[in-house]
Amino acid sequence: MPERHPDHDLIQGEWTERSLVEKLLEPVEKPPPRPWKVVAAVGFVLTLAWLYAIFVTFTKGLGTWGINQPVLWGFDIVHFVWWIGIGHAGTLISAILVLMRQNWRDSLNRITEAMTLFAVLCAATYPLIHMGRAQHFYWILPYPTHMALWPQYKSPLSWDVLAIFTYLTISTLFLYLGLIPDLALLRERSQGWRKKLYGWLSLGWTGSALHWRRYRAAYVLLAGLATPVVISVHSVVSMDFAYGVVPGWHLTLFPPFFAAGAIYSGFAMALTLLIPLRKWYRLEGVITERHLDWMGKVTLASGLGVAYTYLLEIFIAWYSAEPAEWAQQLWRMTGPYAPYYWAMMLINVVLLQTLWFPRFRRNVAWLFVFSILANVGMWLERFVIVVISLSHDFLPGNFHLYSPTWVDWTLFLGTLGFFLFGLAVLIRLFPPSPWRRCCTSTTSLGSTREAPCCTGTWPTLTRRRSF
Amino acid sequence: MGWPAFIPVTFEITILTITVGIFLYLLYLNGLPLAAHPAVLAPRYREALVDRPALFVYATDPRFDPEATRDLLRALGAEVEEVRRA
Numbered sequence: 079m080p081e082r083h084p085d086h087d088l089i090q091g092e093w094t095e096r097s098l099v100e101k102l103l104e105p106v107e108k109p110p111p112r113p114w115k116v117v118a119a120v121g122f123v124l125t126l127a128w129l130y131a132i133f134v135t136f137t138k139g140l141g142t143w144g145i146n147q148p149v150l151w152g153f154d155i156v157h158f159v160w161w162i163g164i165g166h167a168g169t170l171i172s173a174i175l176v177l178m179r180q181n182w183r184d185s186l187n188r189i190t191e192a193m194t195l196f197a198v199l200c201a202a203t204y205p206l207i208h209m210g211r212a213q214h215f216y217w218i219l220p221y222p223t224h225m226a227l228w229p230q231y232k233s234p235l236s237w238d239v240l241a242i243f244t245y246l247t248i249s250t251l252f253l254y255l256g257l258i259p260d261l262a263l264l265r266e267r268s269q270g271w272r273k274k275l276y277g278w279l280s281l282g283w284t285g286s287a288l289h290w291r292r293y294r295a296a297y298v299l300l301a302g303l304a305t306p307v308v309i310s311v312h313s314v315v316s317m318d319f320a321y322g323v324v325p326g327w328h329l330t331l332f333p334p335f336f337a338a339g340a341i342y343s344g345f346a347m348a349l350t351l352l353i354p355l356r357k358w359y360r361l362e363g364v365i366t367e368r369h370l371d372w373m374g375k376v377t378l379a380s381g382l383g384v385a386y387t388y389l390l391e392i393f394i395a396w397y398s399a400e401p402a403e404w405a406q407q408l409w410r411m412t413g414p415y416a417p418y419y420w421a422m423m424l425i426n427v428v429l430l431q432t433l434w435f436p437r438f439r440r441n442v443a444w445l446f447v448f449s450i451l452a453n454v455g456m457w458l459e460r461f462v463i464v465v466i467s468l469s470h471d472f473l474p475g476n477f478h479l480y481s482p483t484w485v486d487w488t489l490f491l492g493t494l495g496f497f498l499f500g501l502a503v504l505i506r507l508f509p510p511s512p513w514r515r516c517c518t519s520t521t522s523l524g525s526t527r528e529a530p531c532c533t534g535t536w537p538t539l540t541r542r543r544s545f
Numbered sequence: 546m547g548w549p550a551f552i553p554v555t556f557e558i559t560i561l562t563i564t565v566g567i568f569l570y571l572l573y574l575n576g577l578p579l580a581a582h583p584a585v586l587a588p589r590y591r592e593a594l595v596d597r598p599a600l601f602v603y604a605t606d607p608r609f610d611p612e613a614t615r616d617l618l619r620a621l622g623a624e625v626e627e628v629r630r631a
Binding site for chain 1 (some may be wrong): 547550551553554556557558560561563564565567568570571572574575577578579580581582584585590591593594595596601
């Protein structure tokens with residue numbers, strides 16, 4: 079009688095270590111299900127459209143976009159903030175939940191880290207193509223130059239560059255570090271070019287017990303360091319706005335507001351991806367309804383932070399006794415963009431409350447619908463903050479509405495396509511859930527619970543080189 | 546008094562360097578990247594990667610004795626395989 083999997087209380091069904099490995103490597107080793115082909119094809123077409131829109135932007139200029147005076151930040155910055163927010167669930171799950179010993183994150187962290195990587199890549203393209211002189215993008219980096227150029231480090235825009243670069247690097251390292259043991263196993267199980275690819279990428283990982291010990295220590299250290307970064311990145315993004323004097327932007331509550339919004343939208347996007355994925359790949363035993371329930375709770379908690387700030391914004395606009403602030407608030411609620419504002423309120427304040435009730439939270443269909451709605455709601459929030467604020471500043475003579483062009487829309491749909499295509503390729507190459515679960519989680523790091531699966535590694539008798 | 550404005554960048558660069566440093570130091574300590582370890586030549590290595598315990602005894606130890614080691618491990622009920630560097 080084979081032993082049950084050590085994480086049997088977190089996953090569903092009678093799994094042994096070996097049967098779970100077989101199951102988790104299926105997406106890589108077996109031909110993909112039909113929905114995978116559809117997602118990959120749609121993603122690829124949209125990626126091509128995206129490249130075309132970038133080509134148009136570079137050859138014809140920013141005049142092809144809908145931005146105007148005073149709405150100089152349009153869809154590009156809306157989507158930049160939206161994507162960065164989505165990118166927050168991955169590192170939150172990898173880092174903060176590791177430190178809090180939330181072992182259920184083991185089923186989810188790989189796919190959300192991949193999501194983070196592509197979301198941040200999508201986000202980073204927007205400021206780059208918005209620069210106008212995109213060929214000089216490297217001027218935003220501090221480097222010795224004969225022109226004695228140096229970034230203005232008192233500007234949040236410069237902080238943003240480094241915050242996002244750091245975040246991208248750390249997320250990639252997290253994803254890669256988690257992948258190394260999986261890659262070693264795939265190296266031993268595959269043939270041909272795949273064997274070569276996994277061989278190179280696994281860096282010659284042997285699975286020695288000593289290596290595992292250092293690996294786990296490094297993993298927790300990275301988690302500890304990444305935790306403040308998760309919070310800092312969207313706080314820095316919020317300061318891009320809060321440092322400006324535009325009514326509706328100049329608020330000290332922006333950093334916590336943006337951090338909560340990022341976690342909320344990140345978890346919403348993670349649910350949108352995970353619910354179909356577990357169905358298509360029959361991973362219901364690994365990503366169980368309990369996992370979804372827990373994710374629903376995190377979504378509710380972070381969403382409540384967002385809803386609270388919406389209400390506080392109204393109060394502060396009135397309490398500040400600043401005519402432009404109050405006029406901005408009324409413009410949002412009653413102006414031509416009011417439907418966007420009220421739709422945002424409906425989703426992120428009213429519909430969010432359904433997650434209090436287990437009946438709704440444990441209903442996978444509703445959770446899926448709500449996760450899509452929450453993505454839309456967060457998109458609307460970014461639209462409210464960026465576009466509506468700019469369209470109504472101080473002098474009525476300057477007010478101007480914004481309407482996006484087809485290039486703006488193609489850039490948005492294109493990043494969505496690139497996101498889906500990238501994830502589809504990644505799932506085909508790397509298992510969507512790490513098979514060596516308990517070794518990467520903190521159960522084996524000083525807690526009372528032993529990690530039985532770690533006994534299957536190589537204790538070495540003699541030190542040879544650095545083994 | 547402009548120093549607070551420099552804190553975000555200082556913070557991000559600190560984290561960036563430490564993180565990359567930890568990752569590279571982990572690789573250094575573990576002797577990675579490594580082209581091939583002789584252990585992978587063992588026929589049942591793949592199982593050891595998943596759920597079987599395995600013990601690897603290096604022949605480079607000056608006190609290594611192939612016969613005595615094999616006898617000891619066999620006496621303890623292990624399957625013994627000899628792998629040589631390809």
